[in-house]
Amino acid sequence: MTDHILRMNGITKTFPGVKALQDVTLSVRRGEIHAICGENGAGKSTLMKVLSGVYPHGSYDGEIHFDGARCAFGGIRDSEHAGVVIIHQELALCPQLSIAENIFLGNERARRGLIDWNRTNHEAARLMERVGLRENPTTAVSDIGVGKQQLVEIAKALSKEVRLLILDEPTAALNDDDSAHLLDLLRGLRDEGITCVIISHKLNEVTAIADSVTIIRDGRTVETLDMATDDVTEDRIISGMVGRALDNRFPPHEPAIGEEVLRIEDWTVHSPSQPGRKVVDRASLTLRRGEIVGLAGLMGAGRTELAMSVFGRTYGVRVSGRIFKDGRPIEIRTVQDAIGHGLAYATEDRKRYGLNLIDDIKRNVSAAGLPRLARRGWVDEREEYRVAEGFRASMNIKAPGVSSVVGKLSGGNQQKVVLSKWILTEPDVLILDEPTRGIDVGAKYEIYTIINRLAGEGRAVLVISSELPELLGLCDRIYTLCEGRVTGEVARRDATQERLMHLMTKGQE
Amino acid sequence: MSSITPAGVEAGAKGGRPEEPRLPGRVSLGGLSLNLRAGGIYIAFALIVALFSVLTDGALLQPQNISNIIVQNSYVLILAIGMILIIIAGHIDLSVGSVVAVTGALAAVLMVDMGVPWPLALLLTVVAGGLIGAWQGYWVAYFGIPAFIVTLAGMLLFRALTLTVLGNQGIGPFPDQVRTLANGFTDGYLGNVGLGPLGGADLFSLLVGLVAVAGMVAAQWRGRAARRGYGQVVEPVALFALKMAAGAALILFLVVQLARFKNLPWVLVLLAVLVLAYSLMAGRTVFGRQIYAIGGNLQAAVMSGVKVKKVVFWIFVNMGVLSAIAGIIFAGRLNQAGPTAGNSFELDAIAAAFIGGAAVQGGVGKVAGAITGGLIMAVINNGMSLIGSPSERVMLVKGAVLLAAVAFDVWTKRRAGARG
Numbered sequence: 001m002t003d004h005i006l007r008m009n010g011i012t013k014t015f016p017g018v019k020a021l022q023d024v025t026l027s028v029r030r031g032e033i034h035a036i037c038g039e040n041g042a043g044k045s046t047l048m049k050v051l052s053g054v055y056p057h058g059s060y061d062g063e064i065h066f067d068g069a070r071c072a073f074g075g076i077r078d079s080e081h082a083g084v085v086i087i088h089q090e091l092a093l094c095p096q097l098s099i100a101e102n103i104f105l106g107n108e109r110a111r112r113g114l115i116d117w118n119r120t121n122h123e124a125a126r127l128m129e130r131v132g133l134r135e136n137p138t139t140a141v142s143d144i145g146v147g148k149q150q151l152v153e154i155a156k157a158l159s160k161e162v163r164l165l166i167l168d169e170p171t172a173a174l175n176d177d178d179s180a181h182l183l184d185l186l187r188g189l190r191d192e193g194i195t196c197v198i199i200s201h202k203l204n205e206v207t208a209i210a211d212s213v214t215i216i217r218d219g220r221t222v223e224t225l226d227m228a229t230d231d232v233t234e235d236r237i238i239s240g241m242v243g244r245a246l247d248n249r250f251p252p253h254e255p256a257i258g259e260e261v262l263r264i265e266d267w268t269v270h271s272p273s274q275p276g277r278k279v280v281d282r283a284s285l286t287l288r289r290g291e292i293v294g295l296a297g298l299m300g301a302g303r304t305e306l307a308m309s310v311f312g313r314t315y316g317v318r319v320s321g322r323i324f325k326d327g328r329p330i331e332i333r334t335v336q337d338a339i340g341h342g343l344a345y346a347t348e349d350r351k352r353y354g355l356n357l358i359d360d361i362k363r364n365v366s367a368a369g370l371p372r373l374a375r376r377g378w379v380d381e382r383e384e385y386r387v388a389e390g391f392r393a394s395m396n397i398k399a400p401g402v403s404s405v406v407g408k409l410s411g412g413n414q415q416k417v418v419l420s421k422w423i424l425t426e427p428d429v430l431i432l433d434e435p436t437r438g439i440d441v442g443a444k445y446e447i448y449t450i451i452n453r454l455a456g457e458g459r460a461v462l463v464i465s466s467e468l469p470e471l472l473g474l475c476d477r478i479y480t481l482c483e484g485r486v487t488g489e490v491a492r493r494d495a496t497q498e499r500l501m502h503l504m505t506k507g508q509e
Numbered sequence: 510m511s512s513i514t515p516a517g518v519e520a521g522a523k524g525g526r527p528e529e530p531r532l533p534g535r536v537s538l539g540g541l542s543l544n545l546r547a548g549g550i551y552i553a554f555a556l557i558v559a560l561f562s563v564l565t566d567g568a569l570l571q572p573q574n575i576s577n578i579i580v581q582n583s584y585v586l587i588l589a590i591g592m593i594l595i596i597i598a599g600h601i602d603l604s605v606g607s608v609v610a611v612t613g614a615l616a617a618v619l620m621v622d623m624g625v626p627w628p629l630a631l632l633l634t635v636v637a638g639g640l641i642g643a644w645q646g647y648w649v650a651y652f653g654i655p656a657f658i659v660t661l662a663g664m665l666l667f668r669a670l671t672l673t674v675l676g677n678q679g680i681g682p683f684p685d686q687v688r689t690l691a692n693g694f695t696d697g698y699l700g701n702v703g704l705g706p707l708g709g710a711d712l713f714s715l716l717v718g719l720v721a722v723a724g725m726v727a728a729q730w731r732g733r734a735a736r737r738g739y740g741q742v743v744e745p746v747a748l749f750a751l752k753m754a755a756g757a758a759l760i761l762f763l764v765v766q767l768a769r770f771k772n773l774p775w776v777l778v779l780l781a782v783l784v785l786a787y788s789l790m791a792g793r794t795v796f797g798r799q800i801y802a803i804g805g806n807l808q809a810a811v812m813s814g815v816k817v818k819k820v821v822f823w824i825f826v827n828m829g830v831l832s833a834i835a836g837i838i839f840a841g842r843l844n845q846a847g848p849t850a851g852n853s854f855e856l857d858a859i860a861a862a863f864i865g866g867a868a869v870q871g872g873v874g875k876v877a878g879a880i881t882g883g884l885i886m887a888v889i890n891n892g893m894s895l896i897g898s899p900s901e902r903v904m905l906v907k908g909a910v911l912l913a914a915v916a917f918d919v920w921t922k923r924r925a926g927a928r929g
Binding site: 311312314334335336339345347352353354355356357358359363366367368370371374377378379381382386389400401421 | 735736739741742793794795796798799801802805806808809810811812813814815816872873
């Protein structure tokens, strides 16, 4: 009988209106590296949050057995006490504190309430040696690179006597050298008897390091593969990740594609937080009138960063490249320039970047196109009202009136307000970033219909989406992005989920 | 992953419907919806006035006392107009008291020491106020230093400048015209009329009051008709009539009392013009809308193409201009510019804005609310001094009122958030 350190049985986790996990099973053998794979939104991170007590016992259904005992973690402290430590994608370090202070944060080496600095730094140095981090323990975390910060997190986990280490996308932000070092470290920890669960989009890493793989799709376990006995290839994993039936969720779309309207060439963007890292690397794409173009990529591929850097340089530093509108080179330095050149960008994060939630529908609709509704600086409120009412009717925004506060609307209706705001600016090119995120199925269909209509009016639409079926159902052409590079361009008739997933994970075809 | 994708996106994407915040502080009374946060301030003001008129045996509402309240508090009210715009945008200005002092000193030096004709001197002072605002606006908007720090520095800098200019003494007296603007009243252009038991009153003042009432009712009625015209829900006629009657009664009462005393204070005329102009600016112009957009969600405003830096710069310039006007009026009323002028005015102006319904996070607030907040403090000050309360008790009450007002704001928000 196999010795399992962890068994999760029948885990079901429901958020209001959505089942994020449904009857998920996960069994991890003692001392192995176990990978979890799945598309964005498949439920991987949710599952790990259930395991680590971020979602406390009682907020989900199902059983967790760790090391033979049934667990009911009420919070992270409980799970860490048992020896389960999770390292999130977003590192949880205090940048101004030293490496040693971060390692023992919340777990300070103290004597009678006073920190014992000698012991702190000495023990930190030993842990740092174990993870191969060659730095002074008193160096501030902000002064070391992301790769080394990741090692600090692992040292921190080791300081808590970890027995099951969970890493969520540990290499997403790392360069190749740092990634390789991290994978070596994980192998070393396995040899010391520490079990690792690793969530990763990088399938080459998974096949290289994992002993077994569990594939999750749409909140359910698809299968668990043993790397030693099963014949596991990247293709095998991909087909497990995407294998779902396409049903009739998309309105029919007859493309009428015209002239090129926007062309982006050699677009390169550097990360503002890690100056050396290219988030977008010499990307080139072309959009034509009446065309719906998809931009596919896994999390961290640089999709949003590409869009925002084009839209008035709202993301990134050292942005370079050329933009042509209707064949003529243009300069876009600010959002005003972008709007002036007929660009619109509807954000993936409506609440943060898209809407003024405390204000009403009409003022949100007019937020970007207000100068069009004003004469000499005075807003024509009658016209504003008329326009907003027009959108409420044509977009089917479900609200008592255009004076309703936007924060009270459902996600789908909020998205329609965002789209109305941008349509008011009469754009030639709309970039829609995750236009159906957090929206229920019925509203999705409406959004697709609106997108088709916008293309039908001769506008170019660039759709960024994590859901491949959505891109396949909607787009005339799809670009794939992997680690900031455009790795493929696939016409609608040639596009399959498998093909796109290959391009998104492997790089060049 | 980069900073643009917030943590827990997977959960968010699967999380289905986002929370639906309710409007805070909205109560429903038999289908009649009343926004407590917006409307409560006026009710609170009425209650405080009623309380103190009882406590002072009616002395609070005597003609001369009303005139005093207006004249003595006009500069804080003028500052509150500028402050509410800054607070709506999510910033703060701690320097206005010192700017009042330095602009008052400048006006005195120009008029008294240098003999510059008063209209030119006033113009130069206002321009200087604008330049001071531009200085602070530059650091806040373009250099990116928090307004709290920039204006804290400004508070020290401009007080130091005042002391440098004035030495340790006041400069005065001011020309008569400036004193009249600060302290004087309109002439009895049309003579007096008898009001029966109330005695004689200035006909011109009364006519101005009637015109103001007619204007207010007509404007509100037209607005209501227009909203109805494009199918918006409007309040029932009865409620509308009640509100108009209350407004008209307030204006007429004020004007009658003032007409029985020395007619309309010039600062009241100035204040009325400023309140009207700034209310229109805040609500009806692109610029005003953008102030609310910035305070409501800065990042969304940026992504909607609002020139955030420019807007923030200009609201600080505007604050400087209004501070200069307040500085002239304050100096003119005392008939000299002194080194301690404007001490703690910034706190009164900030308190007025928050009592008047501005939200701590920005994005919410009205010019009329800030004025009402300022008047609440003015009435508390005046009423308590009439009943002989010591100044420490006045401070205590003002502090408690400020805390209560903001606590109410935070509480209604938390209640709304807890439902999400």
